[in-house]
Amino acid sequence: MTTSFNAGTLLAPGTWIEGKWHHRRYRVERLLGKGANGAVYLVRWGRSMEQAALKIGYDAVDLQSEINVLTSLAAHQTKRERRMLQSASRPFLLDVDDCVLGQIEVQFYVMKFVEGCTLQQYMDRQGLEWLGLIGYRLLQKLTELHHADWVFGDLKPENILVSEFGHVELVDYGGVSRIGRSVKQFTERYDRGYWNAGSRSADPGYDFFAFAVLWLHVVDGARLRRLSTEQLPQTRQPSDLMALVRTNVKLKPFESWFKQALHGYFTSSDDACAAWHQLAIQNGRRTLSPPVKGTTPGWLKGVFIASIVLLGSTLYFMLQS
Amino acid sequence: MKQILLITDGCSNVGVSPIVAAANAREEGITVNVVGVVDQGAIGELGAAEIAQIARAGGGMDRIVQSHQLSHTIQMMTRKTVVQTIQHAVNRELRQILHSDANSIEDLPPEQRSQVVQVMDELTETSELKVALLIDASASMKPKLQAVEEAIRDLMLSLQAREGKSEIAVFHFPGRASDETVMDLDWTQDLSNVRSMFQRMQMRGATPTGPAIFKVIEFYQYDKMKGSDPALRNRPETDGMLGDYVV
Incomplete structure (x- = not known):
């Protein structure tokens, strides 16, 4: 039996992923993390081998649903941007495509890579x-x-x-x-x-x-x-x-x-x-952190007041003399 | 959309095979999911194999988990099953509408897929859903029933957030007689008034899983009958079951 790709399989660094519809090629650098819907890899692509984050979905429908959300957010953001002239802060979609890994067709999308x-x-x-x-x-x-x-x-x-x-x-x-x-x-x-x-x-x-x-x-x-x-x-x-x-x-x-x-x-x-x-x-x-639930004991407050009174009276007598 | 969620901890040992029963449920349009609960030790090779087979025959999923994972598991299973049921229906439609080489949504180009999935998400949220929970109450399950009840309440909370009407019913087996399946809770959309789910429970050794699944299939059928317009009941062409009224 040939070994085939499944949701749990990790892609080795250096693996090439080629899109079926848009024919872009991505080279896997390393795994960034795993979410509920898929695994995210750091990849390089294009002539200048730019960095990007590529997410491979475990399930076509779940991943597409997530892509739909991202698309809708991007659309909303451009509207807002036009109004507020702000720079894009949200990780926007660079590519959405399918590819064959092992013997299985998987779905993926690519977005801006954020270091952190x-x-x-x-x-x-x-x-x-x-x-x-x-x-x-x-x-x-x-x-x-x-x-x-x-x-x-x-x-x-x-x-x-x-x-x-x-x-x-x-x-x-x-x-x-x-x-x-x-x-x-x-x-x-x-x-x-x-x-x-x-x-x-x-x-x-x-x-x-x-x-x-x-x-x-x-x-x-x-x-x-x-x-x-x-x-x-x-x-x-x-x-x-x-x-x-x-x-x-x-x-x-x-x-x-x-x-x-x-x-x-x-x-x-x-x-x-x-x-x-x-x-x-x-x-x-603030220069002092606020007290947490009455940690200043009563006697301390008393001593503090007494010392103020003492200071005051000392000053009084000093100035008097 | 109809589902049976079987929660068990081992092998059936009385009556018809639960795999046959699950296949029957599938035929009636009811998906069967199975959760095996183990706290100490393993569920046994035989038990695990049976659980997997019941789920396969019933067109559903199977998981073997510990009691503290139960809530999360049944919540996830129920949701996934709704999505899959819709996905099957959509794929069937696609095969009919589109040319022969696109027979599932994975074969659609990304742009079209996006639109189809949008419709599917809509259906996932708004379709009517009924989940019958079937609890194995054989002696070995006793310490896990508290966790089962919590998981059911948690499931109801998730279902209540849906836009579509969502109902659950709860059954356990065996009852007083070892072949009996007892209904603990009829279809409901709210559990806040339900004090304790399993009151009439008597723990026994027998595990008649197959007959219990059949009982729930029957319950779903009765439910369909009950739901029909009473005015139509006397007409033989709409309801053959009530032949007694026909002269």
Whole structure:
């Protein structure tokens, strides 16, 4: 029997992929990652051997569905661009084609390659001070999607690519769903339904909920893991997630935002985005991290006041004499 | 769209072969998916082979998972089956409409494929869906029933987000008599009022998987009858089952 290609097969570096319809040739450099719908490779193509990202689908229909989303987003973006004269920030489609690997015909698409690492890696290396800015940029991306009538759906650290100075890019559009429909793909831990906090219908609030759990995962992963495994499914609730936020020094400054996201209070994406922005700036201005749940003991306050009084009286007597 | 989702942990041992039963379901237009649940140890070669065979005969999928993966698995299976059912129907249409060498959507050029998939996505979301869950309640399944119930509730949550009408019904087997299949829940679109799914359950050793699948096929048929216009029931040409009324 001849060995044939299947969804799990890895393409070796140096493999050539040639499109059946558009006849473009791509040379595989290495695997970038695997998503729910397919595997993404770094490839080189064209006369100047430019870099690009090529995704091979596990299933023709699922991949096409994702391609349709990307096409529709690109169309929406050009309209917006004309209005706002902004540069293209979304990874747009370079090519869509089929090819034969082994004995099987597979479908693929090619998009712009973005250099970067996953959100978790970036935060581990660069520190949590980037939280405000990266969160804000991520919310901008989500808001843009919401304005185009889509919800991202499967928001998780693996689907966020961060490049130098905290620039973010959403990758893997397999979970993107029309507002009002059901969420196509989700990951339990970030799912609103899993936490008994609402439905699995695609609305902007679904993304904000996942966004909130996402940061809990990045900043306070161990406690979140404990919370999701120790509890019975029917007792999981957003207020438990809130308790984690309140007792985490890094997330505490964003408490009001998390509360609204986890309880589904945000009524507009622009509001959610602006609220985060505000808090991020305020938090950066601070020179001391805010107290987490009354950590200053009463006696310390007393001693502080006493020392002020002492200072005042010393000065008084010094100036008197 | 009709589906049976069988959740079991081993081999059937009473009555007609579940593979025959699944093939019968397929004939009635019902897709059969099978999930094998194992917590300790393996499901056994025989059990795994039977699970795969039932799914193949029933035109569905099979997975062997641990209880904590159950919710995710049945959610994914149900959704994938909807997509596949639509895909089969679309491929059939394509064969009729287009020239002979394009007989599946993979053969279409990317631009046309995009349009076809758009229609398919629409149907996936809006078509009516019925899923009958069939739970093996033999003694060895007892510790897993909590996870099964959670998975069913989770599935309902996903289905409620669909635009099309989505209903589930729940059965378990064996019942009081070892050949009996018990309905725990009639077609419903909402589980929030259902306190506990499996109350009348008595754990027994026998596993009559085949007869249980037949029982659900029968239930689907009865459902079709019940759904027809009562005014038409006395007319022999529309409903042959009620021949008693014909003089």
